[in-house]
Amino acid sequence: MVADKNLSVSLCGLTLKNPVVPASGTFGFGIELADAMDLDVLGGISLKGTTREPRYGNPTPRIAECTAGMINSVGLQNPGIEALVSDKAPALRRIYGGVIIANISGYSVEEYAYNCAKADACAAIDLLEVNVSCPNVHGGGMAFGTDPKSAAAVTAAVKAVTRKPVFIKLSPNVTDIVSIARACEDAGADGITLINTLLGMRIDIKRRKPVIANKMGGFSGPAIFPVALRMVWQVAHACSLPVMGCGGVARAEDVVEMMMAGATAVQVGAENLRNPQACPEIVSALPALMDTLGIDSLQEIIGIV
Amino acid sequence: MQKRIFRIASNEGVARDTFRLVLRTEGTVAVRSGQFVDIALPGFYLRRPISVSDCLPDGVVLYYKVVGEGTRAMSEMAPGTELELLLPLGSGFHPEKCREHALLIGGGLGAAPLYLLAKELLAAGKQVTAVLGFNRADEICLAEELRALGVPVHIATMDGSVGTKGFVTDAIAANLVIPGSAPESRSAFDRFYTCGPLPMMKAVCTALDVPGEVSLEERMGCGAGFCYGCSIQTARGPKRVCVDGPVFDKEDVLW
Numbered sequence: 001m002v003a004d005k006n007l008s009v010s011l012c013g014l015t016l017k018n019p020v021v022p023a024s025g026t027f028g029f030g031i032e033l034a035d036a037m038d039l040d041v042l043g044g045i046s047l048k049g050t051t052r053e054p055r056y057g058n059p060t061p062r063i064a065e066c067t068a069g070m071i072n073s074v075g076l077q078n079p080g081i082e083a084l085v086s087d088k089a090p091a092l093r094r095i096y097g098g099v100i101i102a103n104i105s106g107y108s109v110e111e112y113a114y115n116c117a118k119a120d121a122c123a124a125i126d127l128l129e130v131n132v133s134c135p136n137v138h139g140g141g142m143a144f145g146t147d148p149k150s151a152a153a154v155t156a157a158v159k160a161v162t163r164k165p166v167f168i169k170l171s172p173n174v175t176d177i178v179s180i181a182r183a184c185e186d187a188g189a190d191g192i193t194l195i196n197t198l199l200g201m202r203i204d205i206k207r208r209k210p211v212i213a214n215k216m217g218g219f220s221g222p223a224i225f226p227v228a229l230r231m232v233w234q235v236a237h238a239c240s241l242p243v244m245g246c247g248g249v250a251r252a253e254d255v256v257e258m259m260m261a262g263a264t265a266v267q268v269g270a271e272n273l274r275n276p277q278a279c280p281e282i283v284s285a286l287p288a289l290m291d292t293l294g295i296d297s298l299q300e301i302i303g304i305v
Numbered sequence: 306m307q308k309r310i311f312r313i314a315s316n317e318g319v320a321r322d323t324f325r326l327v328l329r330t331e332g333t334v335a336v337r338s339g340q341f342v343d344i345a346l347p348g349f350y351l352r353r354p355i356s357v358s359d360c361l362p363d364g365v366v367l368y369y370k371v372v373g374e375g376t377r378a379m380s381e382m383a384p385g386t387e388l389e390l391l392l393p394l395g396s397g398f399h400p401e402k403c404r405e406h407a408l409l410i411g412g413g414l415g416a417a418p419l420y421l422l423a424k425e426l427l428a429a430g431k432q433v434t435a436v437l438g439f440n441r442a443d444e445i446c447l448a449e450e451l452r453a454l455g456v457p458v459h460i461a462t463m464d465g466s467v468g469t470k471g472f473v474t475d476a477i478a479a480n481l482v483i484p485g486s487a488p489e490s491r492s493a494f495d496r497f498y499t500c501g502p503l504p505m506m507k508a509v510c511t512a513l514d515v516p517g518e519v520s521l522e523e524r525m526g527c528g529a530g531f532c533y534g535c536s537i538q539t540a541r542g543p544k545r546v547c548v549d550g551p552v553f554d555k556e557d558v559l560w
Contacts, residue, residue, distance in 0.1 A: 028531030036306055036529070048533070056536070056543050061524040063534040065351045065375075072526060077533045077543065221350055273527040273534075274351060276391070277308055 005287040006297035009043070011242055011264050012165035012190050014099050014126055016043035019255060019298060020283050023246050023269035024049050024103035024129065024169070025074065029088040033276060034095055041280050044099035046193075046267060047088065049131050051105045052115055054080035064202040064211035069221025069248070070270055071200045073214040076105055076134075081115045085122035093124035103129045103169070106154070107137045113157040120162035128164050129244075130154060133171040133196045145171040145196075148183035155187035167244060169193035172224075172231055181235040192235055193244040193267065195228045220270040224248045229261050236262020236303050250278065252285035256293065262303040306391055306529055313386045314364065316379075320446040322371045323414065324380050328388065329364035336360040338422035339397035339500075339520055339552040342367070343528040345389040349375050352391065354525050354547070356500070358417040358447070359424070365392070368417040368446065394528050395551050398498055398518055400425045406432040408481070408494035409456075410473050410509050412501020413439060416447040418520060422498055423456050434481065434494060435459070438473035438505060442466040473505060474512050484515045503560075510555040517555040521546050 007018035021044040058075030106112035132145035144150040168184040172195035197218025202211040228247025245263030250271040271278040311328035343352040359366035409419040438461040460468030461476035469476040484493040500520035523546040526534030530548030
């Protein structure tokens, strides 16, 4: 019976009415999409990545098309943490009843902690997602998420300033994703989101120049789904933390596949950009798909593979 | 913003590498000049944002130039083909801010959105003059359509094959009363609207000392304001070309 399907999932004590969550950076602060859909059909919303200071981001072009995907180099354009906690998140809370996820970036361990303390004090925010793909400007410019020690240092610093669940969002641009995830787990993380975008590049062969002004950018879209699924499976089986799977999810089938690999919630990213209705369409397609597959409750398929 | 299925009514070459695409749908369509549609092309990941040249009761008229694989595929689509569009997107021009006489300045395909603007201005009882610039004669489009509305059209071509040889600014200087430059200023335009290559629009904004509006172009992700892929710096801070624009006041553009 399609009508009886249970889509809800439990994540660190929070209940998501379904596992579908627009991924950070592909859904603004949610309020921008309020006229395009009923936001309340979404299990959660991961807000645009936020830094301590407002950032304009990178020069344009910031977008390049690829086969089955795209590259973006927005450069974390955002209005800063103060605007997030005093304006953006409360504004979304007034019109949305699901789980609100603040996505926190930083360029030093101290900045991560400062931003998370601010987010902790904001009643509109339910969960913190910490993006460790930013370069450590005090540590040679390597991304925090490419080194287990740096990722653990950010995790510990953030956990010390908040009682809200903390998910660390990992970069796939590493040799051994499991060692990074385990370091975050050992440092006290409540969960792992993966994957962020893969570093990519395109060249305009007529102009003989990179398409993206910043030359390289983050590759996302259906092309990266198998990579994301593999990493979700590896981390979900190596750690005892809940995982939010992210990367190339475009259909209800992808959500089920991610959950079977071990994801408790599933984020939809680039697909929102080509189809602003992607998330509600996936949510509405899930019950019939579950019926076809003989699934009564999505919670029961998490990590069965 | 709506997501709707349209059907190709016609898709014909009208100038060098330039196609006129007429799309029709069920129900009514309402788009203002300067707004755009975002077209999903089968086989291509991102949509193609294209400004609307004319709004029909049940459709839109678009002009596009074949510049890459996506527009090449579009040019080969047959009438009857269904396309999914997001519309209407963007802010649009402000014809209501013109007092009496508007000057429309288009470069190449930038002429396209000026057609709907001309119709809106004429409907509001305003006088309209157009100056269109092209590289060469076989690229000229929309000039006859604008003339059919009763709009005087002055052409500039880089090779001099039609109209004034040179830039649109040369054609403006040769044919029009520049505001403030002549004793009889009543015939001068009081506002301009421009769409075309950036250097052309910059030259126009520098040359004309009256209020003006500029339609910008940028590579877009979502086309609807939530991915921040098309942000530019303006005199009023960072703006998204897709929702805060694509039309901006000339004073806001940081050339």
